[in-house]
Amino acid sequence: MIIAERKPFEEIKEMLKSYNNVLNVGCGGCTSICLAGGQKEVNKLNAELTKEIPALKIDGYVIERQCNYDFFADLDEKASQYDAILSMACGAGVQFVAERYTSIPVFPALNTVFCGVDRNVGWFEENCRTCGECVLGETAGICPVTRCAKGIFNGPCGGTRIDGTCEVDKNTPCAWTDIYNRLKEQGRVSNILDVKPIRLWQNQTRRSLIQEDYKARYAE
Amino acid sequence: MSDQDNKAVDRAEISGMLAKKAPEMKHILNYCLHCSLCAESCFLYMSHDGDPEYMPSYKVINSLGKLYKKKGNVDREFLEGIKGMVWNNCVLCHRCYCPIGIDIPRMIDFTRSICRSQGVFPELDEGESWL
Numbered sequence: 001m002i003i004a005e006r007k008p009f010e011e012i013k014e015m016l017k018s019y020n021n022v023l024n025v026g027c028g029g030c031t032s033i034c035l036a037g038g039q040k041e042v043n044k045l046n047a048e049l050t051k052e053i054p055a056l057k058i059d060g061y062v063i064e065r066q067c068n069y070d071f072f073a074d075l076d077e078k079a080s081q082y083d084a085i086l087s088m089a090c091g092a093g094v095q096f097v098a099e100r101y102t103s104i105p106v107f108p109a110l111n112t113v114f115c116g117v118d119r120n121v122g123w124f125e126e127n128c129r130t131c132g133e134c135v136l137g138e139t140a141g142i143c144p145v146t147r148c149a150k151g152i153f154n155g156p157c158g159g160t161r162i163d164g165t166c167e168v169d170k171n172t173p174c175a176w177t178d179i180y181n182r183l184k185e186q187g188r189v190s191n192i193l194d195v196k197p198i199r200l201w202q203n204q205t206r207r208s209l210i211q212e213d214y215k216a217r218y219a220e
Numbered sequence: 221m222s223d224q225d226n227k228a229v230d231r232a233e234i235s236g237m238l239a240k241k242a243p244e245m246k247h248i249l250n251y252c253l254h255c256s257l258c259a260e261s262c263f264l265y266m267s268h269d270g271d272p273e274y275m276p277s278y279k280v281i282n283s284l285g286k287l288y289k290k291k292g293n294v295d296r297e298f299l300e301g302i303k304g305m306v307w308n309n310c311v312l313c314h315r316c317y318c319p320i321g322i323d324i325p326r327m328i329d330f331t332r333s334i335c336r337s338q339g340v341f342p343e344l345d346e347g348e349s350w351l
Contacts, residue, residue: 024283039341062336064312064329071329121345
């Protein structure tokens with residue numbers, strides 16, 4: 001799931017300072033689940049903005065996904081009534097809204113932080129950098145790109161402490177020590193004996209994906 | 221218990237929302253043939269051993285269908301009752317197949333909007349789960 005957090009209030013206020021009539025659009029997907037941009041958060045932010053900027057007319061509306069135009073029908077009817085849109089979706093959603101209503105300024109209310117998991121209510125951890133070349137099968141389900149401070153593929157480095165923590169922070173476990181220990185438990189240490197080749201780092205450019213079964217559909 | 225729990229629902233607002241989309245929604249509600257083909261394309265239905273409560277058509281008929289049948293004259297208890305059906309039992313993945321082209325996710329989406337308009341939505345920070 002994509003994890004986001006609300007921008008500092010002053011930053012949001014600054015973005016909206018030139019507008020009097022704003023629609024705050026929440027998202028019913030990931031940012032609802034990570035408690036950053038759902039119905040409750042839209043209501044809360046609007047209450048704060050109304051209190052702080054009495055002249056601002058701000059309405060709230062939540063669509064179920066800002067990353068899928070199938071859910072935009074109701075927003076299509078509303079958008080033109082406002083001189084700016086504040087989006088409480090992830091960066092992908094904000095861009096999709098901005099692409100749909102090109103004549104209306106669209107502002108992000110959230111910072112998209114990472115792709116992660118729920119540890120507990122309101123507690124999330126990054127587990128994936130969406131690098132596009134998953135090696136979890138070889139590394140016992142522990143991602144060296146995400147969890148190693150250096151993101152190295154042929155670890156551990158010389159900075160692993162004797163107690164299995166990272167030289168960067170003594171509270172951070174060394175990802176490669178964890179990988180070794182788990183592979184050893186599974187009898188698969190040979191997985192990491194070979195030196196891995198240099199990666200392509202495809203994530204340096206904008207990516208697009210069409211699943212194999214759908215390639216013919218979009219061939220033209 | 222939140223302040224919303226005791227607040228009366230705005231039936232006029234619900235009726236207004238239903239009326240605005242009545243031509244589109246009633247049309248597709250009336251055309252369901254109960255063929256159950258949508259069920260087999262729903263991964264939630266399949267992964268819950270064919271529990272009929274996960275059938276896409278069941279979810280729509282028992283949420284939006286009832287809202288239309290009651291003409292929006294429902295109380296908060298009704299909306300709270302369908303909340304699980306339209307949030308927990310459906311992820312809006314758009315994979316449900318209907319041979320006559322009924323847009324089931326669009327109807328679930330609309331039902332969620334009606335619930336949201338009355339302050340009924342998953343309280344994720346208060347322990348309510350999503351799936």
